[in-house]
Amino acid sequence: MSYSEICDKLIHILIKSKFMIKTFPFTLDSLPYAYDALEPVIDKETMEIHHDKHHQAYTDNLNKAAEANVELQTKGLEDLLGSGVPVVKNNAGGVWNHDFFWESMTTPGVSQIENSLKVEIEKAFASVEEFMSKFEAAAMGRFGSGWAWLVKNKVGGLEIMSTANQDNPLVDGLTPLLAIDVWEHAYYLKYKNKRVDYVKAWWQVVNWDKVEERLL
Numbered sequence: 069m070s071y072s073e074i075c076d077k078l079i080h081i082l083i084k085s086k087f088m089i090k091t092f093p094f095t096l097d098s099l100p101y102a103y104d105a106l107e108p109v110i111d112k113e114t115m116e117i118h119h120d121k122h123h124q125a126y127t128d129n130l131n132k133a134a135e136a137n138v139e140l141q142t143k144g145l146e147d148l149l150g151s152g153v154p155v156v157k158n159n160a161g162g163v164w165n166h167d168f169f170w171e172s173m174t175t176p177g178v179s180q181i182e183n184s185l186k187v188e189i190e191k192a193f194a195s196v197e198e199f200m201s202k203f204e205a206a207a208m209g210r211f212g213s214g215w216a217w218l219v220k221n222k223v224g225g226l227e228i229m230s231t232a233n234q235d236n237p238l239v240d241g242l243t244p245l246l247a248i249d250v251w252e253h254a255y256y257l258k259y260k261n262k263r264v265d266y267v268k269a270w271w272q273v274v275n276w277d278k279v280e281e282r283l284l
């Protein structure tokens with residue numbers, strides 16, 4: 069393995085461990101782009117409220133839960149996703165899932181499905197179009213609030229699933245590659261009750277480079 073390949077591998081390990089090293093006191097990271105970077109697909113005001121109010125609230129509430137239970141203060145964020153205490157599980161999921169969601173997006177139209185990601189998607193779903201159709205069905209089929217996910221299963225294959233509320237596939241031993249937030253707070257200002265319009269427009273802002281990085 070060359071020096072540059074070793075460096076790439078180390079960077080990848082560090083990126084993958086980003087969420088694992090979050091511990092109490094939990095902090096809200098800045099968005100990896102400007103609030104208006106996803107316009108016109110996701111408007112600036114939605115991003116401001118979603119990040120500064122909702123994501124902040126999950127962070128604050130997780131800290132409050134940890135202040136009340138010192139055992140939680142030594143655990144990593146991922147350890148808390150499967151907590152049997154609803155307030156811990158829900159707010160830990162709220163923190164993790166939104167960190168993941170922000171990094172799953174980028175400026176509209178700049179990222180394409182390519183290379184090994186395209187190969188794996190075609191292997192699992194026959195075509196990119198079929199994958200997108202099934203992912204949209206999962207996002208539309210989630211009753212109430214939740215998420216749709218592309219995950220890598222325990223034997224390395226790709227699967228689509230959805231979770232309720234702030235539940236996270238890591239709890240079931242699956243590796244998240246991509247997620248769309250289908251809580252109304254993610255789209256209601258711009259798309260009102262038309263979740264389908266949001267889901268279909270959202271493809272324009274997916275950061276496929278990030279998805280491929282998570283796959284490797």
Ligand SMILES: [Fe+2]
Pocket residue numbers: 118122166249251253254
């Ligand atoms: Fe959200």
